[in-house]
Amino acid sequence: MDPTEPRTQDLGFARLDVDRAARTGDPEVVLGQGKRPEQVVTLLRTLHREHPDRAVLATRLAPEALDLVARELPQATVDDVARAAMLGPLPSPRGLVLVVAAGTSDAPVAAEAALSVAAHGAGVRRVDDVGVAGLHRLLAVRDELAAADALVVVAGMEGALPSVVGGLVGVPLVAVPSSIGYGASLGGVSALLGMLNSCAPGIGVVNIDNGYGAGVLAARIARQ
Amino acid sequence: MDPTEPRTQDLGFARLDVDRAARTGDPEVVLGQGKRPEQVVTLLRTLHREHPDRAVLATRLAPEALDLVARELPQATVDDVARAAMLGPLPSPRGLVLVVAAGTSDAPVAAEAALSVAAHGAGVRRVDDVGVAGLHRLLAVRDELAAADALVVVAGMEGALPSVVGGLVGVPLVAVPSSIGYGASLGGVSALLGMLNSCAPGIGVVNIDNGYGAGVLAARIARQ
Amino acid sequence: MDPTEPRTQDLGFARLDVDRAARTGDPEVVLGQGKRPEQVVTLLRTLHREHPDRAVLATRLAPEALDLVARELPQATVDDVARAAMLGPLPSPRGLVLVVAAGTSDAPVAAEAALSVAAHGAGVRRVDDVGVAGLHRLLAVRDELAAADALVVVAGMEGALPSVVGGLVGVPLVAVPSSIGYGASLGGVSALLGMLNSCAPGIGVVNIDNGYGAGVLAARIARQ
Amino acid sequence: MDPTEPRTQDLGFARLDVDRAARTGDPEVVLGQGKRPEQVVTLLRTLHREHPDRAVLATRLAPEALDLVARELPQATVDDVARAAMLGPLPSPRGLVLVVAAGTSDAPVAAEAALSVAAHGAGVRRVDDVGVAGLHRLLAVRDELAAADALVVVAGMEGALPSVVGGLVGVPLVAVPSSIGYGASLGGVSALLGMLNSCAPGIGVVNIDNGYGAGVLAARIARQ
Amino acid sequence: MDPTEPRTQDLGFARLDVDRAARTGDPEVVLGQGKRPEQVVTLLRTLHREHPDRAVLATRLAPEALDLVARELPQATVDDVARAAMLGPLPSPRGLVLVVAAGTSDAPVAAEAALSVAAHGAGVRRVDDVGVAGLHRLLAVRDELAAADALVVVAGMEGALPSVVGGLVGVPLVAVPSSIGYGASLGGVSALLGMLNSCAPGIGVVNIDNGYGAGVLAARIARQ
Amino acid sequence: MDPTEPRTQDLGFARLDVDRAARTGDPEVVLGQGKRPEQVVTLLRTLHREHPDRAVLATRLAPEALDLVARELPQATVDDVARAAMLGPLPSPRGLVLVVAAGTSDAPVAAEAALSVAAHGAGVRRVDDVGVAGLHRLLAVRDELAAADALVVVAGMEGALPSVVGGLVGVPLVAVPSSIGYGASLGGVSALLGMLNSCAPGIGVVNIDNGYGAGVLAARIARQ
């Protein structure tokens, strides 16, 4: 590899890595945090031009950015729950990822994960509100869990759900701590620590509320 | 109450609260940490003289203190796993406490809890190694859990066991985080945070490795 | 137990655990955080339908949720101080829980605890503003403390009240750190640490500001 | 599934989950921390008896445990660098995992990961000492990285290696923070935080020094 | 030196250190945080009067302070991205500082750094959006990096960019962690820790988002 | 002392400790945080009635509480910078406290301290903006420092001022960390840690931004 060759799109405020898909199989994704709405639109439009037949994503969008994308890029899919936008056709899905969430309040993170899985080329299904305080809800979907190619498991508070799932099935599992909770939940740090210390093996953990990162990893595993 | 009246035993190095049982129903307990072995022996002997027909305890004893107690107070029970010593007859047990531990490595904490329950007047039984990665072990003892008057649940690493137990039965539950784990377990802090953020209600948490405190609370609940 | 049998109410956005009361003696409670007001109303209504003769609760409600509940469920009790709502008749009380608060500013947490005690079937009385800097206020109610079946003790800042209460009486004690304080109070973490390290035994600690969890545990102890 | 049916081996001090392989595809592994050497030997022997044609592992073994295993179970493989022992024949490998380490000092963690990969049924190769301060070492193995089915990437100090690898290839990546470093490395917490905040997606993180957990996840991905 | 002699401007609310330039070569700079807009204007005006032929700065200005400065001191340069204001002519530049930023969202910090470099007498150029997940963007500017007299390197999230730059060139490097990120980025602490633990030597780190401090140090190095 | 005798004012929402002055020499002070404006007014009025010839204080008042006090208690002194209110005549001052602040931005904390000193019976003078980066400002007031009976020293950011003052004079010194700073100042925790670790002895530290507590301690020392 000649590292000076890979292409870059110079947009003034950004030096867009349009070579990313060539290297890693997946195009660059726009992180909305700290960017102005116009910048988000420009970045999304540029990525789409570079990858016309492959969906591109922008995540963590503030309401103003979601609005501007909806107005400027009417062909885009805007997901208000996931606070994300997508432009271009979904890849045809290979493999299946199950996105499992402990509670109703984890919906935004689960939605971001599911969207990311789809945009990165795997099939996706969601299973919500199966927290460990009511085990029968989880045991009822045990076969579904076992049949997936990869799992994304979202939980806030004590973050115990991945440990229990990881003791039931051996499917590669990506755990996402959510920031749901209060007081000693420390903004999701307690759930994060719980997942890192899981007594069940085979669990990879991503950042708090990082449905996107989990979705990418799970899609890469599932579509192999 | 005239607070200047309650009795105190002045031992020079200690001002022993021999009125504790009159106020709270349970005699003072010696915390071994930071005390010299001779001090532990003297304190235990004095507590025993004040409460001749009720077991008194010393906890968190270093090996030298355990040895000296064994030598100087041959009638004492020395529990090497719990790192504790007891002097005097057990009260007759009222109610039943189940001490549940997630793993084999939690044995010292579970032993300290069980000894403390017994010394504080409740019946006690132990259930070991029923961590959440192998749920069937726990579900197999569900009826035993439901039949207890109080539960002590010990777990290290992610500390998820109390959440799962608390979703199965409504028995008052005292959770003890243990320091088993490494790295991001932060000496038991992760298990502690997990228990404090449990999505199952009705769980009171004590300090890391504090089998003693858990035992006292559970005994007080069970013997009511 | 056949864990696939317990009943679940599928509400689309939630998989409501309507089997909880059968397992633990107490119905599921709605955690308002992260839920839309309509979801709170639907969940409360569904829980009420499942447990028509037993009060059900929703806690940590934002003002909009409190308002919508008041409008949509006029028969509900809406407690603005506790930021909670209750639907259905209170169980007849068994036993007595005393909810003790260190300062005036701890009122919201004490109110949530008291409501939860009542909804979970125990009698409840409150003792407010008896912080340790004016001991005589606490010593004046010593007999009331001793006569209760369980205590909930709420305190912010250094969280010392449970240690002092726990040295006066042997009643099972549930400690709730509140987030009252500033600077090094770290949002309630200092009070939490103080309570976990109490030199008085027999104290179970719940999450910061978690009046609900404390109320459930205390009610379970008191109603035995 | 009838959760009361799965088998358990009651060893007195342990309730061994011998059903784990049936549920997850991989047998239980012995965590050496907090266990006595004899307990380790008994557990390993029991696991081997249950899975005679499949390697079983014990990890985080103190020198005394490594010695006793070597003496009592002479047919076991004892890996002094990985501080682990293995008993029984390796499964025939499916897929390939590359274990990449930033520095020479990360060898124990990389060794534990590699052993765990092999014991869990995938092929494994190691690439050592390719930290980001000398990028050419990493760029020289770019094709090897891209050809693997899964990557385990170990790094201490600032833990930047997974970010750089994750920008070069799209292979599923399991990141392991190591405790190598001092001062503000906080025993590996800085590397852990670095990996969780990686600007490259598709990275699952495990606990500090947890080569075992990383190996299991990578093997499960690779052998699919 | 007679330390009682250095001059001070007493402004009532402030005891302005107008001797700073005599001692350190650079005049005092106004920190806007916690000051009222009028105070900022008065301080800037006073500093300008003391150093009429040398630019003086005010940083971390709230929008109201930026506005008032623009109105009251029309000859001032107001930089909305850097949230800073400058009054008086720039010193003629000696040496060259390159301000390198990992992402588009780090622009405010990079702008503050660049302005500070210029105001403190060195030449400055910016290189934006060269994060480590797309190495070719950085490798493409390697010669520019090597030709500078000092580097300021800004990065959020895992803060890995200084390690990679520090492995490519031996130019004195000042690293600035930015607060871009979420969850386990802990408001920039993760990037800070990453930079402090860099495996490349020769890196001095400043406070999170402290473009000003980095700019001063880099200018002092470059203008030598 | 008969602890059940000391008087208490029962206000319904508060159990006001009107015996405080009899025990400690100083009346209770109202902490405004978490109290409704009407409650603040009632408490201040009640304290004033109990101590008609001695100023009483309310601190940490929100703007609405400051306003209501000004309207309902026109004879009260309302200090907008200190966010506090005082009712009743100041005690005649004994001794002198110097309140020293590192920067202009520490004014609110210094003002709260100065008001508290005066209300607790000592004389007070302020010295502002003498931070350690311009030592001559501090050395110029060395004699004033040495002549005081007690010092309150307020500083944010690195909190180094008490160490330097404590090396210059042996006057009892109360250090107050302020929350001025950003990023790694961690809301004042860095200044707090700096002061606790001072290499100069004879320094007592209070909570972050706690001008009130520092003022009380300094007044008690000075008026002896």
Added chain:
Amino acid sequence: MDPTEPRTQDLGFARLDVDRAARTGDPEVVLGQGKRPEQVVTLLRTLHREHPDRAVLATRLAPEALDLVARELPQATVDDVARAAMLGPLPSPRGLVLVVAAGTSDAPVAAEAALSVAAHGAGVRRVDDVGVAGLHRLLAVRDELAAADALVVVAGMEGALPSVVGGLVGVPLVAVPSSIGYGASLGGVSALLGMLNSCAPGIGVVNIDNGYGAGVLAARIARQ
């Protein structure tokens, strides 16, 4: 003051501040941590030569340093509990400091404080083992507390003792958190936080286990 004039003793490895007593009233004290035993002896000897009629101190001495001091400076007082050594005659005491300790295990810290008080010119008395779980022990000495000129209050675990003492008497109070405790006591940090957040005012806090610093401050207050 001419700051270049104050005298310094150049010992090669140290630049001893022999001017300290002239500035602050108290000579420099040797911190044993990180110094070789011979260095401790040389420093103590030099300080003694400079202040022949005033006791000088060395604190935090390792056993080897205590031994070497005893051998080389036979006229020194070596306090094994306080881990400190003193050389030269005690100043005649002015005022009285009471050193109050919560438990027997706090003895080393209380001893260091008492020795420091005496060496810094105040009278001293100790009151041990009066922790808040047995209030009557403290209430019994209330008059003694009130009669002192300053208090040093040592406590580990939750560190509640200063709050209770501070509510009983208005004597200036220096609080010392001790490292006694385990788990969530975090090496004394919990006690420290408790003391900083005390609901009783007039409390100055020193570093964990810093009996020396507390003693100096209390002596300075008491001897005024």
Added chain:
Amino acid sequence: MDPTEPRTQDLGFARLDVDRAARTGDPEVVLGQGKRPEQVVTLLRTLHREHPDRAVLATRLAPEALDLVARELPQATVDDVARAAMLGPLPSPRGLVLVVAAGTSDAPVAAEAALSVAAHGAGVRRVDDVGVAGLHRLLAVRDELAAADALVVVAGMEGALPSVVGGLVGVPLVAVPSSIGYGASLGGVSALLGMLNSCAPGIGVVNIDNGYGAGVLAARIARQ
């Protein structure tokens, strides 16, 4: 640059970056932590062979490694205080670095810094024991500070020395927090935070006890 070309020495256990000097001007340095003594010797010997006329370093060596280096490489300089070893002739010094230390106990860090400066081609002088509690010691060397080309300033405990130095002179300053202190010094974290929050600008901070990193940066600045 063709990044696949730079040379690497494959030693089996290490992939030594022998191209480092070509890229950055300074050869790789051996970090002793986590390496076996023989590995240290081999690495040092290899580096020396690659750079025969330029000193190479190994740092953070355990006593056994220091011994083995002394025995195997008798021509090496072994610095027991700095815990480091150096092989080969020093470069001829350009510019001057002053290494300033707050206390005697910071000697090991100051020694490591001084050795690293010399090995990286700058002249070096040390100024020890000039902590801020005795300012005259520092003011006495003010001219020496101002004359240096770069400063390394080492301090433990509250880490205030860089702030004071940075207010006296405008020389580029590298601050090194040391781990000297106890309790709330948190192993050097308090000093680190103090330095990052310095109110004097132009200060770059390195990891706790990282004399090596500070020395490299200072040498690079000074030798320009």
